[in-house]
Structures are given as structure tokens and as C-alpha cells.
Amino acid sequence: MFADSAKITIRSGKGGDGHVSFRRELYVAAGGPDGGDGGRGGDLIFEVDPRVNTLNDFRHIRKYFAGDGEPGGKRRCHGADGEDMVVHVPEGTVVREAETGKVIIDMSHEHKREVVLKGGRGGKGNMNYATPTMQVPKYAQPGKPGRELEVILELKTIADVGLIGFPNVGKSTFLSRVSNAKPKIADYHFTTLSPILGVVDLEGTDGFVIADIPGLIEGASEGVGLGHEFLRHIERTKLFIHMVDAASTEGRDPLNDILIINKELENYSPELIKRPQVIAANKTDVFYGTEEDTVITLLKEEFEPKGIPVFPISAVSGKGVKELLYYVKQQLDQLDQEPVVFEQEYDLEQETFKDEPYIVEYDEKEGMYVVEGPRIERMLGYTNLDSEKGFEFFQKFLRTSGIVDELEKLGIEEGDTVRMYGLQFDYLR
Ligand SMILES: Nc1nc2c(ncn2[C@@H]2O[C@H](COP(=O)(O)OP(=O)(O)O)[C@@H](O)[C@H]2O)c(=O)[nH]1
Ligand SMILES: [Mg+2]
Structure with a gap:
């Protein structure tokens, strides 16, 4: 029997960890930090393939995993990026989140190739953390995790x-x-x-x-x-x-x-x-x-x-x-010539950070506030803080998640330092 619905597991690659190492040179006691960045995790991509007419193959092969990024190395060596995984589907395949049944993407009409799960960002090696106040950084950023999701594929034929x-x-x-x-x-x-x-x-x-x-x-x-x-x-x-x-x-x-x-x-x-x-x-x-x-x-x-x-x-x-x-x-x-396209109902961005724990505390030894936990780590992995939009998203997240309130409860003051994994911020109201 041929199939036109199937349940599969998809996963994007984890980012490679940043590396901690120090330049060793003859006659130089301690060289600068030179640990390289980890590679980017591979993306999980859906692509319409005109040679594929059924969802048959998905009955046999149920796991679609992109490659993980390689860790960074010594001497500023950048880890290799993970390989993307391209899932080939027939036109008209609707991808739903398995638990809720909500539509993630309808692979029809203009949707011919879509990145559904982005790979985790590679962690920054310690070569990035040489600052005037932190001359010998022993910290390197971990690679950001990939994302795994169970999805249901359903083929909905396109005909007049x-x-x-x-x-x-x-x-x-x-x-x-x-x-x-x-x-x-x-x-x-x-x-x-x-x-x-x-x-x-x-x-x-x-x-x-x-x-x-x-x-x-x-x-x-x-x-x-x-x-x-x-x-x-x-x-x-x-x-x-x-x-x-x-x-x-x-x-x-x-x-x-x-x-x-x-x-x-x-x-x-x-x-x-x-x-x-x-x-x-x-x-x-x-x-x-x-x-x-x-x-x-x-x-x-x-x-x-x-x-x-x-x-x-x-x-x-x-x-x-x-x-x-x-x-x-x-x-x-x-009749209305608009094609019937199933709208997105499942917002991957929103669903990602829900329900994941984090901690907010003052670390005596470091002399700064620390915000950590899988939720924070994931958030940083998916957000590009160098872009204006990403930074806005990040600030909004800090507010709406209640992190700012918790910091204030702990008595944070203007100008105090907050660390989140490899990132440090001055707290400004
Ligand atoms: N007399 C007659 N028989 C027909 C006609 N259309 C189909 N049939 C017969 O009805 C039966 C079922 O036809 P089929 O096309 O397989 O029906 P389907 O199940 O709706 O696809 C077959 O024996 C056909 O030959 C028709 O216009 N006139
Ligand atoms: Mg028939």
C-alpha cells in the first residue's frame, strides 16, 4: 500500500563548542587566547522535489538529522559546519507538529524550499574573549543545541x-x-x-x-x-x-x-x-x-x-x-484563483523557549549576576544579537520572561554586570 501520510523525526545540527587554548611561543610565558569558534550546526530543510510523488519513503526512513558542527580548535582554528539535511517531499506536503497537529509549513506554491529547523550556532572560542579586564579568558562558549521535532507529513494533492x-x-x-x-x-x-x-x-x-x-x-x-x-x-x-x-x-x-x-x-x-x-x-x-x-x-x-x-x-x-x-x-x-494553502499555525520560535527552566542568581566569586539554564542557552543560540532585530527580541525576552524582575528582586543596580554564558552586559534600566 502506498502512503501519503507519515510521522518522522527531524533534527537540526548542534553547533560545535568554542575552544579554549593559549598561544604557546618560545620565550613567551603565556601567549594570548587562541581557541577557535565551533562550526554551525546543519539546517533541516524541506524541499519540493518533482520526482517524488508519494510519501512512501518516509514509512521506511523515519529519522532526518542534520550534521553537528565541529568544535573549534587551537590556533584560531574554526570548526567545520555541520551538513544540512534536505528532506525531499512531493509538492502539496503539509508538515504538522505531531503533538498538536498544528501546521508548520505547507510545501506548495511559493514554498519550494524552506529551512524548518535552523542549526545551532557554533560557540565562540576563547580568542573572542580577550578584553582589557579579562586578559586570560578560560571561558569558551558552548555550541548551541540543535532542535528535534516529531512531525506528521500529509500529502494534499493539488487539483482544480x-x-x-x-x-x-x-x-x-x-x-x-x-x-x-x-x-x-x-x-x-x-x-x-x-x-x-x-x-x-x-x-x-x-x-x-x-x-x-x-x-x-x-x-x-x-x-x-x-x-x-x-x-x-x-x-x-x-x-x-x-x-x-x-x-x-x-x-x-x-x-x-x-x-x-x-x-x-x-x-x-x-x-x-x-x-x-x-x-x-x-x-x-x-x-x-x-x-x-x-x-x-x-x-x-x-x-x-x-x-x-x-x-x-x-x-x-x-x-x-x-x-x-x-x-x-x-x-x-x-472562481477565486487563489490557491488553497494551509496557513502556519505553529510558531517554532515561540514554542522553542516555552517551559524551559533557567536560574537567576548573584555569583559572589565572579562578582556578577548570572543568568543560566537551557532556556537561556537555547535563546542565545537562536538569536543573532549582532542584528538590531535580534537584540530587540532578546531584550523583549528578558522582560516578558520575568528575568528583569528577578534581577531587580536580587537588588541589581545600574551598571552592575550580568553574565549569560559567554556574554556580559552592563545592566541599564
Ligand atoms: N452503461 C454504462 N456503464 C458505465 C458507464 N460508466 C461506467 N460504467 C461501468 O460502471 C462500472 C464501474 O465503472 P468505474 O469507472 O470503475 O466506476 P468508479 O468506481 O466510480 O470509478 C464499470 O463496469 C463501467 O464499465 C456509463 O456511462 N454507462
Ligand atoms: Mg474507480
């Missing part, structure tokens, strides 16, 4: 039209007639959970793409059968061709069938039922006498007042098919 309806109404027959797709007719065994796509080449137009959504039956939205697996693929389609066996070749009631499928759509997502529909009343070639008039009239009376037109067709003979396709194309052209 979703072809829906009960099994055996003629969807595959229709798709093979109107498009380049070669679906299996009358085959109940799904070999793929991705819908079959067909490009409709309609004379005088730029055509459109139809996705066959098989497996819809009563209860599909609650997981009966495999219909639920396919329902997610219609979320990006803009219009539905709702096909029905108008001739009741299997003894089903066409009107009732349409209502059942619509109920399933609504149960799955109330948004779906608001999308435009067109009814394709199929298999009209097997009608005889006035049967056709009766059934088609019944369907029209029921649905056309609701703005849902009914097209009598035969997927086998081709009768009525052109009219249906031109109508669909015209509707698509009038």
Missing part, C-alpha cells in the same frame, strides 16, 4: 476539480475518457492512497486538472473504508463533479446517494460543502423509454434551485460530456 461519488458510478471511466489518466475501471483494489490525477485538455482553453476521489461511502468521514484517506485530497480542489449512477444499474437511488456523499463531505469539513458542485448523472445510455426524463427531472428539481446544475451524461458513449466539461471550465475561470 475533485471527482466524487459512490464506487461504481463511473468515475474512473469518465476520467479515462476526458483526460490523459489511465485509471483501472471496475477495480476495487486500491494500489495507491493518492488520487489519480488527469489533465483535461479542452479545446480552446488552457484545460484543468481532475482528481478522482475513490472510496467514498456512507461513514467515510468517520473512517469507514478507505474514503477518509482520500478526503484530505479534496481539500485543495475548488469544485466538485459529483457523479451518480442515474440509471440505478446496481439498484441504488441516485438522489439518496448524492445526499449521503454530501453529508460525508460536511462531516469531514463544513468548508467542503460550501464549494460549488456539478452533478454528472451518468450511465444515461442504459435508460429506456421515459425513464431518463423522470430521473433527470427529479434530480434537477431537487438540486438546480440550490445552484447545482445537473448534466445527463454517458461516460461510455461520451454523450453530454463536452457540455459538462465546458461548463466546469467556465465556472473555474470565474
Whole structure:
């Protein structure tokens, strides 16, 4: 069975630690500090790859880790950067945080290559800490940790039209007639959970793409059968061709069938039922006498007042098919051309620092205030304090996290020194 959802673990690389070392020269008692910086941890990147059509591989390989940065070395030697990890996904893959189910990124349209987890910054070697007051720095900054996250990948196909309806109404027959797709007719065994796509080449137009959504039956939205697996693929389609066996070749009631499928759509997502529909009343070639008039009239009376037109067709003979396709194309052209893109709901930056402990204390030996802990370390790792924005973010963090309040409680005064790992600040109100 092919897969179009998978749970994987992704991780960006840890930054290499800064190095502590001192220049040794003949006849020089103690040379200056010359420990080099650690390398940057590799980024975890998602990239759309047109050669990848399913999420199959992610069922087998579940861990995607970028490389760690190498530590710095003696003689100002810079550690090598960690290798980036590029995760190749099909277009239309939605990446969610596994625990909350919130969307991190939708790899479609303009999102072709995205850094999802940034690698940790390399720590600064002690060569950076030679200041007039601290001539022989024994301190080097640790590399910043990478980030690990469990994510769920979901493929949501990109197509203009979703072809829906009960099994055996003629969807595959229709798709093979109107498009380049070669679906299996009358085959109940799904070999793929991705819908079959067909490009409709309609004379005088730029055509459109139809996705066959098989497996819809009563209860599909609650997981009966495999219909639920396919329902997610219609979320990006803009219009539905709702096909029905108008001739009741299997003894089903066409009107009732349409209502059942619509109920399933609504149960799955109330948004779906608001999308435009067109009814394709199929298999009209097997009608005889006035049967056709009766059934088609019944369907029209029921649905056309609701703005849902009914097209009598035969997927086998081709009768009525052109009219249906031109109508669909015209509707698509009038619809909002904005693609359906899933918005980001999970803010990696915000979620990173939540709930991580830190300490704020006065260190007698060092004669300064010290703020430390994984939360602080991570924050410093992700923030570029050399940039104005980064520095603003950092200051805001100190305030909103309550660190400033705690320092004041400890009696900090203007001009006192605060150390956070390798960084020292003068406290200014
Ligand atoms: N008489 C007639 N049979 C059809 C028509 N369209 C499909 N069928 C038959 O209905 C059965 C199911 O068709 P299929 O395309 O596999 O339906 P799907 O399950 O909706 O994809 C097959 O035996 C088809 O040959 C049609 O327009 N007229
Ligand atoms: Mg089929």
C-alpha cells in the first residue's frame, strides 16, 4: 500500500563548542587566547522535489538529522559546519507538529524550499574573549543545541476539480475518457492512497486538472473504508463533479446517494460543502423509454434551485460530456484563483523557549549576576544579537520572561554586570 501520510523525526545540527587554548611561543610565558569558534550546526530543510510523488519513503526512513558542527580548535582554528539535511517531499506536503497537529509549513506554491529547523550556532572560542579586564579568558562558549521535532507529513494533492461519488458510478471511466489518466475501471483494489490525477485538455482553453476521489461511502468521514484517506485530497480542489449512477444499474437511488456523499463531505469539513458542485448523472445510455426524463427531472428539481446544475451524461458513449466539461471550465475561470494553502499555525520560535527552566542568581566569586539554564542557552543560540532585530527580541525576552524582575528582586543596580554564558552586559534600566 502506498502512503501519503507519515510521522518522522527531524533534527537540526548542534553547533560545535568554542575552544579554549593559549598561544604557546618560545620565550613567551603565556601567549594570548587562541581557541577557535565551533562550526554551525546543519539546517533541516524541506524541499519540493518533482520526482517524488508519494510519501512512501518516509514509512521506511523515519529519522532526518542534520550534521553537528565541529568544535573549534587551537590556533584560531574554526570548526567545520555541520551538513544540512534536505528532506525531499512531493509538492502539496503539509508538515504538522505531531503533538498538536498544528501546521508548520505547507510545501506548495511559493514554498519550494524552506529551512524548518535552523542549526545551532557554533560557540565562540576563547580568542573572542580577550578584553582589557579579562586578559586570560578560560571561558569558551558552548555550541548551541540543535532542535528535534516529531512531525506528521500529509500529502494534499493539488487539483482544480475533485471527482466524487459512490464506487461504481463511473468515475474512473469518465476520467479515462476526458483526460490523459489511465485509471483501472471496475477495480476495487486500491494500489495507491493518492488520487489519480488527469489533465483535461479542452479545446480552446488552457484545460484543468481532475482528481478522482475513490472510496467514498456512507461513514467515510468517520473512517469507514478507505474514503477518509482520500478526503484530505479534496481539500485543495475548488469544485466538485459529483457523479451518480442515474440509471440505478446496481439498484441504488441516485438522489439518496448524492445526499449521503454530501453529508460525508460536511462531516469531514463544513468548508467542503460550501464549494460549488456539478452533478454528472451518468450511465444515461442504459435508460429506456421515459425513464431518463423522470430521473433527470427529479434530480434537477431537487438540486438546480440550490445552484447545482445537473448534466445527463454517458461516460461510455461520451454523450453530454463536452457540455459538462465546458461548463466546469467556465465556472473555474470565474472562481477565486487563489490557491488553497494551509496557513502556519505553529510558531517554532515561540514554542522553542516555552517551559524551559533557567536560574537567576548573584555569583559572589565572579562578582556578577548570572543568568543560566537551557532556556537561556537555547535563546542565545537562536538569536543573532549582532542584528538590531535580534537584540530587540532578546531584550523583549528578558522582560516578558520575568528575568528583569528577578534581577531587580536580587537588588541589581545600574551598571552592575550580568553574565549569560559567554556574554556580559552592563545592566541599564
Ligand atoms: N452503461 C454504462 N456503464 C458505465 C458507464 N460508466 C461506467 N460504467 C461501468 O460502471 C462500472 C464501474 O465503472 P468505474 O469507472 O470503475 O466506476 P468508479 O468506481 O466510480 O470509478 C464499470 O463496469 C463501467 O464499465 C456509463 O456511462 N454507462
Ligand atoms: Mg474507480
